[in-house]
Amino acid sequence: MSKLPYEVQSEPVQPLSVLSLEGDVVNPDFMPKLSDEQLKEIMYRMVFTRTWDERAVNLGRQGRLGFYAPVSGQEASMIGSEYALNKDDFVCPGYRDMPQIVWHGLPLYQAFLYSRGHQHGGQIPEGVNVLMPQIIIGAQILHATGIAMAFKKKGEKRVAITYTGDGGSSEGDFYEGMNFAGAFKLPVIYVVQNNGYAITTPFEKQTAALSIAHKAVAAGIRGVQVDGMDVLAVIKAVSDAAERGRSGEGATLIEMLTYRFRPHSMSDDTSKYRTKDEESEWALKDPLTRFGKYLEKKGLWTDEDTARVKEEAKAAVNEQIKKAEAAEKMTVAGLIDSMFEHTPAHLEEQKADFQ
Amino acid sequence: MAQMNMKEAIRDAMRAELKNDPNVLVFGEDVGKVGGVFRATEGLQGEFGAERVFDTPLAESAIAGLAVGMGTQGFRPIAEIQFVGFIYEALDQMFVQAARMRFRSGGRYHAPIVFRTPFGGGVKAAELHTDSLEGLAIQTPGMKVIVPSNPYDAKGLLISAIRDNDPVFFMEHLNLYHAFRQEVPEDAYTVPIGKANVVREGSDVTIIAYGLMVHTALKAADELEKKGVKAEVIDLRTLMPLDIDTIVASIQKTNRAIVVQEAQKTSGAAAEIIAQINEKAILHLEAPVLRVAGPDTVYPFAQIEDAWLPGPARIMAAADKVVNF
Numbered sequence: 001m002s003k004l005p006y007e008v009q010s011e012p013v014q015p016l017s018v019l020s021l022e023g024d025v026v027n028p029d030f031m032p033k034l035s036d037e038q039l040k041e042i043m044y045r046m047v048f049t050r051t052w053d054e055r056a057v058n059l060g061r062q063g064r065l066g067f068y069a070p071v072s073g074q075e076a077s078m079i080g081s082e083y084a085l086n087k088d089d090f091v092c093p094g095y096r097d098m099p100q101i102v103w104h105g106l107p108l109y110q111a112f113l114y115s116r117g118h119q120h121g122g123q124i125p126e127g128v129n130v131l132m133p134q135i136i137i138g139a140q141i142l143h144a145t146g147i148a149m150a151f152k153k154k155g156e157k158r159v160a161i162t163y164t165g166d167g168g169s170s171e172g173d174f175y176e177g178m179n180f181a182g183a184f185k186l187p188v189i190y191v192v193q194n195n196g197y198a199i200t201t202p203f204e205k206q207t208a209a210l211s212i213a214h215k216a217v218a219a220g221i222r223g224v225q226v227d228g229m230d231v232l233a234v235i236k237a238v239s240d241a242a243e244r245g246r247s248g249e250g251a252t253l254i255e256m257l258t259y260r261f262r263p264h265s266m267s268d269d270t271s272k273y274r275t276k277d278e279e280s281e282w283a284l285k286d287p288l289t290r291f292g293k294y295l296e297k298k299g300l301w302t303d304e305d306t307a308r309v310k311e312e313a314k315a316a317v318n319e320q321i322k323k324a325e326a327a328e329k330m331t332v333a334g335l336i337d338s339m340f341e342h343t344p345a346h347l348e349e350q351k352a353d354f355q
Numbered sequence: 356m357a358q359m360n361m362k363e364a365i366r367d368a369m370r371a372e373l374k375n376d377p378n379v380l381v382f383g384e385d386v387g388k389v390g391g392v393f394r395a396t397e398g399l400q401g402e403f404g405a406e407r408v409f410d411t412p413l414a415e416s417a418i419a420g421l422a423v424g425m426g427t428q429g430f431r432p433i434a435e436i437q438f439v440g441f442i443y444e445a446l447d448q449m450f451v452q453a454a455r456m457r458f459r460s461g462g463r464y465h466a467p468i469v470f471r472t473p474f475g476g477g478v479k480a481a482e483l484h485t486d487s488l489e490g491l492a493i494q495t496p497g498m499k500v501i502v503p504s505n506p507y508d509a510k511g512l513l514i515s516a517i518r519d520n521d522p523v524f525f526m527e528h529l530n531l532y533h534a535f536r537q538e539v540p541e542d543a544y545t546v547p548i549g550k551a552n553v554v555r556e557g558s559d560v561t562i563i564a565y566g567l568m569v570h571t572a573l574k575a576a577d578e579l580e581k582k583g584v585k586a587e588v589i590d591l592r593t594l595m596p597l598d599i600d601t602i603v604a605s606i607q608k609t610n611r612a613i614v615v616q617e618a619q620k621t622s623g624a625a626a627e628i629i630a631q632i633n634e635k636a637i638l639h640l641e642a643p644v645l646r647v648a649g650p651d652t653v654y655p656f657a658q659i660e661d662a663w664l665p666g667p668a669r670i671m672a673a674a675d676k677v678v679n680f
Binding site: 092119120121122123124131132136139141142143144145146147148149150151153154160172173176177179180183335338339340341344345346347 | 406411412414416417419420421422423424425426427428429430447448451452457458459460461462463464465496497499519520521549596597599600631
């Protein structure tokens with residue numbers, strides 16, 4: 001059907017990328033300014049996170065962790081986006097986004113405590129600007145919006161970033177948050193990590209929009225699409241969005257095209273909804289391989305480096321899970337005392353039943 | 356001292372706290388220039404500026420969620436939900452996100468928010484404008500629930516709520532906004548959260564009520580007195596936390612009680628109050644505690660609401676039953 005002259009039009013977009021699958025720079029204009037040390041640090045964090053993820057899956061199977069959402073495949077999107085921020089920027093994660101808040105300052109053993117259902121897991125240290133992972137998958141979008149409004153009202157040059165998945169982009173709170181950010185011109189970055197599936201529901205069944213990035217148009221904010229398996233492209237997009245936020249230009253929606261190599265959680269069977277061909281195709285885009293090749297060509301990284309970081313990560317995970325396991329168990333009385341600033345009389349009475 | 360109706364007293368509370376604390380903010384739909392659909396915030400934007408008193412886009416979940424985010428950064432938001440039925444759109448942000456903030460963060464963050472909303476029947480408002488949804492709120496761990504019945508209490512309780520570091524659901528009965536005037540101090544003062552008020556002394560039966568029902572109960576008590584029954588009337592003021600001690604002390608004197616609520620009968624505030632009376636005062640009771648409440652139907656806006664709502668006659672009938680048990 002021909003287009004009507006009064007119809008609102010939108011066109012497909014090309015995701016931002018910097019590196020080819022072989023690790024060559026194909027879009028030098030988009031290359032973020034990073035020193036060699038910074039490039040190595042980014043690789044270190046990605047390898048560390050991959051190893052931590054592998055160990056966490058095993059710890060989950062051993063019953064030493066509670067709820068755990070695997071992250072392998074999404075390291076570029078997670079690590080790159082956090083790396084592009086300042087420490088005083090604020091991170092409001094979705095349920096899978098533990099790496100961002102750990103690299104932003106949450107001690108790893110607290111991440112494990114949180115997984116095990118211990119309240120102290122969420123007791124974020126002073127000066128660490130994060131909330132804990134959100135289970136209601138759009139709720140944190142509004143918290144980031146409110147935090148960004150607080151920064152703007154205080155005149156602070158800080159941004160809030162929040163994450164959800166392609167499924168989360170269907171939630172009402174996603175639209176409400178972006179609309180508020182547009183109306184109030186807030187320094188907030190909405191990241192949608194489009195990993196192709198909301199648990200098992202494929203992206204094609206999630207939306208008829210051309211892309212999730214297009215949804216920014218309706219809110220009057222900037223929308224961009226990024227190759228989420230390319231850590232340099234992620235850093236470029238988030239740095240630009242943060243700069244816009246800090247300079248008063250408002251919010252950005254970033255759609256990261258990424259893939260989770262493992263299931264949604266520890267319990268679903270990917271063979272029921274994904275094909276081997278699809279998995280192989282995405283494996284070629286593995287962000288660690290791709291960025292690793294780039295660093296190797298620059299003489300900044302070797303297989304020995306990867307092996308060394310893996311050993312370091314394993315040792316750190318072992319130490320931190322032991323610390324989590326050694327933490328004093330939370331109590332029902334302590335739980336009751338966390339309901340209000342001052343525990344009211346009826347809760348004091350209920351507490352007595354557990355002492 | 357100034358004479359104020361309840362709406363003016365509520366506005367005066369917000370004005371006092373906007374003046375006292377630069378972190379207090381007022382926002383919601385239409386609360387700015389026009390001062391809210393009931394004018395409860397009238398003049399506040401003019402006095403304190405649009406940075407502190409502002410209109411938002413029409414989206415209740417975002418209003419409540421914005422409050423949660425700002426609350427983590429040291430602000431003290433007063434978020435207005437325009438009509439009570441619209442809180443359904445904001446339940447996750449109010450009852451999950453705000454009320455759990457202290458628990459979820461192991462005490463690191465809290466949500467010092469007041470969610471103000473008008474509610475209450477008998478005013479022929481539109482559907483979902485008047486329902487009594489306090490029962491949902493009192494079953495939410497971490498949320499305080501206040502329902503004032505008069506201008507003096509409304510101002511003092513709202514100031515307490517604004518200064519409280521936990522989320523408070525503050526319900527303003529539509530039928531009380533302009534019902535009567537009362538002397539209200541012009542300075543800031545507080546009425547404590549969690550303290551009921553014995554508004555009429557009596558020896559034969561205790562009538563426990565809140566919001567508009569306090570006034571309905573007082574009318575019933577006047578009529579009962581003509582029949583020789585002396586009713587004591589308790590205005591709860593706060594439903595969470597509940598002042599069970601004042602209730603028990605009254606029942607120790609009267610040995611009989613009735614609980615009155617506008618809300619549907621099953622599983623509401625009245626049911627909870629009776630359960631607590633059983634736990635704490637059963638040996639003082641000479642008769643079962645009865646509820647006077649709306650029937651378990653949807654709220655029938657406009658046409659038959661006067662028949663649906665508890666009136667003095669139904670309270671008197673219940674009093675007759677417990678006194679002559």
